[in-house]
Amino acid sequence: MAASQPRLFGTNGVRFVPGVSHDLDFAISLAEAIGTYFGTGEVLLGRDGRLSGPALANAAASGLLSSGRDVAEAGLVPTPALQYAVKALGYRGGVMVTASHNPPQYNGLKVSGPDGVEVPRLDEQRIEKIYFEKSQTKADWKTIGVARQEASVVRTYQKGVLSRVDAKAIAARKFTVVMDLGNGAQSVAAPYIVESLGCKVITLNSTVDGNFPGRGPEPTPDTLKDLSAAVKAVGADLGVAYDGDGDRSIFCDEDGRILWGDQSGCLVADFVLDRHQGGTLVTSVASSQAVEAVAKKHGAKVLRTKVGAVEIARTIIERNAVFGFEENGGCLYQPHIAVRDGGMTTALMLECLARKGMSLSKVLSFVVPKYFQAKTKVEVGPKRVDAVMRAVEKQAEGEVEKVDGLKAWTDAHSWVLVRPSGTEPIVRIFAESDSQEGADQLVKRFAKVAKSASV
Ligand code: MG
Numbered sequence: 001m002a003a004s005q006p007r008l009f010g011t012n013g014v015r016f017v018p019g020v021s022h023d024l025d026f027a028i029s030l031a032e033a034i035g036t037y038f039g040t041g042e043v044l045l046g047r048d049g050r051l052s053g054p055a056l057a058n059a060a061a062s063g064l065l066s067s068g069r070d071v072a073e074a075g076l077v078p079t080p081a082l083q084y085a086v087k088a089l090g091y092r093g094g095v096m097v098t099a100s101h102n103p104p105q106y107n108g109l110k111v112s113g114p115d116g117v118e119v120p121r122l123d124e125q126r127i128e129k130i131y132f133e134k135s136q137t138k139a140d141w142k143t144i145g146v147a148r149q150e151a152s153v154v155r156t157y158q159k160g161v162l163s164r165v166d167a168k169a170i171a172a173r174k175f176t177v178v179m180d181l182g183n184g185a186q187s188v189a190a191p192y193i194v195e196s197l198g199c200k201v202i203t204l205n206s207t208v209d210g211n212f213p214g215r216g217p218e219p220t221p222d223t224l225k226d227l228s229a230a231v232k233a234v235g236a237d238l239g240v241a242y243d244g245d246g247d248r249s250i251f252c253d254e255d256g257r258i259l260w261g262d263q264s265g266c267l268v269a270d271f272v273l274d275r276h277q278g279g280t281l282v283t284s285v286a287s288s289q290a291v292e293a294v295a296k297k298h299g300a301k302v303l304r305t306k307v308g309a310v311e312i313a314r315t316i317i318e319r320n321a322v323f324g325f326e327e328n329g330g331c332l333y334q335p336h337i338a339v340r341d342g343g344m345t346t347a348l349m350l351e352c353l354a355r356k357g358m359s360l361s362k363v364l365s366f367v368v369p370k371y372f373q374a375k376t377k378v379e380v381g382p383k384r385v386d387a388v389m390r391a392v393e394k395q396a397e398g399e400v401e402k403v404d405g406l407k408a409w410t411d412a413h414s415w416v417l418v419r420p421s422g423t424e425p426i427v428r429i430f431a432e433s434d435s436q437e438g439a440d441q442l443v444k445r446f447a448k449v450a451k452s453a454s455v
Pocket of ligand 1: 100101243244245246247248
């Protein structure tokens, strides 16, 4: 495979702006390439709630059918529901029409293998090769695929999630949960899961709407002020918010404080490791050192990957790990399926709280050591990324890791990570320390070095 082959896939699937950066013909040709890559069998196709979703899902269906694949159309479903159903119902693979947390104008295609997990990076390149060489299979009138509806995806997913937790233990606590669906695809699944677990559910932004009028498709502390206020106003035990396609979940404690994904990920990891009596945890180089402290308690091993859910998922499978998470709120529970899943994570969080018998803020303070983080980004001129990374390396002292970008430990509890973005002309700088001042200073220092080498 030529190294210079252009890329279509980004960190998580193929993303574009329909009708602006690419027209629907692109989606048809790409889906033909995906169908050709699958080679045989029936593909499960779903979409999130974006405005261009129906048009793109139809284009993707056309491409898959024209390559000779049969297609089962799931309609509007969360991404993790489609992925779980691929595995549970035995499809050849899955195609999800989604742009996850991106702004409303974006959409894209995400491809899962028969295990429901995003296909490996090398297989993305195989699909790209078929697309660029125009070597798609073109079925004739006799071998063209057959389409049908698949109505059981959400039900299958809900059953799968519920089978992995102790519903009785959760129901006994009679939790009140505020759920901010963000007008996204979990609106059709997650509230019913939480209700089935005996919780009182209050929803915000629960109408699926591709304009994302509520708080936008990305749950961040800035966009979740209504969730915090609602949790406090009704005296809820917990708040939870999802991104546009429902694979990421961000939690809010009973005081309305938004937890970043590192904290909730470590908390759920602690619960999972306790249940499975240790095991292996997978997370990227960008997440908190708190994970090592949590793992140590259970005699568990931590594997650090490049940033990106696909890397984490594939490492979980290769190394038979039990759990993985990203600092943005994506958690992967392998016994269910090794994909990020907002619904599964919510159910695990509820069981964790039920078992501990304490409020979320209290459990967190006992289980997850407190570290402080800071981040920024620096614009980098054309062809200056290497120079910036060289300057950063010169500045770094102590232990240096190069799993993804450059991570330097400046003392036992302080690190800085400088990583070129895969999609924009910037480098991202993250730091963590045992004080906010320490983290801020590290970011400031390395941003200065990066800036001076950036033009
Ligand atoms: Mg997502």
